[in-house]
Amino acid sequence: METRTGMEASIAIAEAVCLCDADIVAAYPITPQTHIVEHLSELVADGKLHANFVPVESEHSAMSVCCGTSAVGARTYTATASQGLALMHEILFIAPALRLPIVMSVANRSLSGPISIWNDHSDVMAERDIGWVQIFAENAQQALDLTIWAFRLAEDRRVSLPVMVNFDGFILSHTIEPVLMPDKETVQAYLPPFEPLLRLDVDAPVSMGPVGIPDIYTETHHVQQVLLTDAYGPIVETLDAFGKHFGREYKPVETYRADDAEVLLLTMGALGETAMEAVDLRRERGQKVGLLRLRLWRPFPFEDLYRAVGRRPVLGVMDRAISYGGPYGPVASEIKAAFYHREQRPRVVEFVAGLGGRDVPISDFDTMFDALFDTLETGRVPEPRLVGLRE
Amino acid sequence: MRRQSAKPKWTELAVGSAIDVPGSARYYKTGDWRSSRPVWNSEHCIRCGVCVIFCPEGCVLFQPDGYPNADLDYCKGCGICLHECPTGCIRMVEEED
Structure with a gap:
């Protein structure tokens, strides 16, 4: 069952996160991403999304919280844009190195200066080499669909990497479009429960994120190159599965x-x-x-x-x-x-x-x-x- | 208990390069960072234990003969023991190679 409705792209993304049963939302509001976070906080307050909403004091903290919560095995979501993405910069590299399947929406916006809240791709292009899967949506339906897909791909145990879903600020984020909103059962049939590869667990202690001395660092970075390159197969596979399940096809x-x-x-x-x-x-x-x-x-x-x-x-x-x-x-x-x-x-x-x-x-x-x-x-x-x- | 080799191939690294063996830091012999090592003169040592307490590695311990000495597998030669010793019985000796 799906419902045809008119919806702002940002709200559609928040609803998708709700359908995916995120455990944690840690985010700081920033234009033009704000409506996602606002709507998610309402969904949590209204008891529709049983998640822990962490109102952090900055995007640097948002991504840090996301790394921590993903490391304990919680399905973790955040959203940002522009200066917020830039403020996350140093933490963004850590999530893929630790194999943390965080999902993040980026409402693409220009970077200052001069100060600009409007749309271009300078924010994401500055984060090209962070080791995340990065995909672009063109309309509200795609933004919704690719959010659901992002959780499926990120948590695929062959991948276990963070995924960034880019969608243009204002010209898409604030645009009301007709969307087909799937129901929860359909989403759950596509998105299995999160079974992390590795988690912080007092009964089976691990240290995540230790120092990588010169004898190790080279090998760890080869692993990241291979993992992200090899994610291509699961990406095509999970997009095809999305097409069969929801009836909407996506290609690289x-x-x-x-x-x-x-x-x-x-x-x-x-x-x-x-x-x-x-x-x-x-x-x-x-x-x-x-x-x-x-x-x-x-x-x-x-x-x-x-x-x-x-x-x-x-x-x-x-x-x-x-x-x-x-x-x-x-x-x-x-x-x-x-x-x-x-x-x-x-x-x-x-x-x-x-x-x-x-x-x-x-x-x-x-x-x-x-x-x-x-x-x-x-x-x-x-x-x-x-x-x-x-x- | 799996013990990772000191120089693993990229295919041998743990998921996310995590350390899944608690306490495994002891397998990493940090003593080879050292350029000089502390030597105790037992004629002047009063066995007060200040060097044992101040060693940041915890590698200076009382030996069966009753005098302190450093475990050279982990001693980095920082010289804090020498700096803190109240009798001046410790000197640093250059490592040859």
Whole structure:
């Protein structure tokens, strides 16, 4: 049984956490994640979610509490954004090293300065190398679904790693959309009870998080690289199981009208929805444009990307953050690196758009598609472009 | 009781690099960090036990002969025993290699 209802994406995520029977919610409210935490505190106060709600004094404490509660075997959830994610930074690395399957929603928001509460991906791009599974939702239904999936994957004993579900702040977090809300029995049939690989237990003492001397540290980090890379198999498996169970399919790389496309644009997150509209409008004019939506960011889905791009000569990448003084777009630089040793590789045209809440209308996508067709005709790759910059 | 090798392969590490054997720190012989070791002169030692109490490793103990000495498996050569000794009967000797 599922209920069709209109719901803000943040509320849908909180309801998903409730359906998953989280034991602990330790979070600090920060715009634009606040509605998740507010709603979860109501669900706990109303007795609908039998969880311990820990109102911590900072995000650094939130992630520290999450590590502790996950270590004793509690199903643990938190949510944050922007400066809050940055404040968690040093603790974020510890969760995967200790194999703690924490689930965290990140309502992606720009980092200061200047102070900005609005949407881009600078927060998550600064946390690329923390060793978490990282996935992106594009709409409220996906945000809800991927939250449920995140618990299943994180707690899969082959994985036992934390999972970050990214969803764009405001343009998605505060948007009311129709969603199909599953019932508890259906969720429970998909998500078995949490059986941790390792837990703090007075009857079987362990020390978690001891020092890693130079003789050990190298090996521990190889383990993390292998674990996160090998999580790919269980990711695809649990997403497929989600599709069979709930009837909604998810893939590490999604495509839209890409099969016969002459040029492709790659997006991450909610702007993929606008991009699909832009693709439709171009298609009406007979222009063969297609879209790739990179859903899974870590582990990076190399083979899916190669399959999706195929032999197409031009691939545009729309970043939502800048790696200053370096390769410009962080996603584009990874895409280029992924293709570097391939004999068949596209010309990669880099765009950055939608920084700090700047709207990315259809006309901006037209600008990007025009540039892609220009590269298709001339073979020339332009310098990375900040779309919408006043100059 | 499983005892992990001092230099395990990456496939031999415990889940999350956790230590699942209580008290296993004693298997890790920290004495090889030492560059000099304390030597007691029993002619001047009054067996007051100040060195035993102050040793931060707990590795200075009274021996069967009634005098204190350091367990060199764990003594890091910090010299606190020498610093605290009221009679000055302890001296540090450089380790040769």
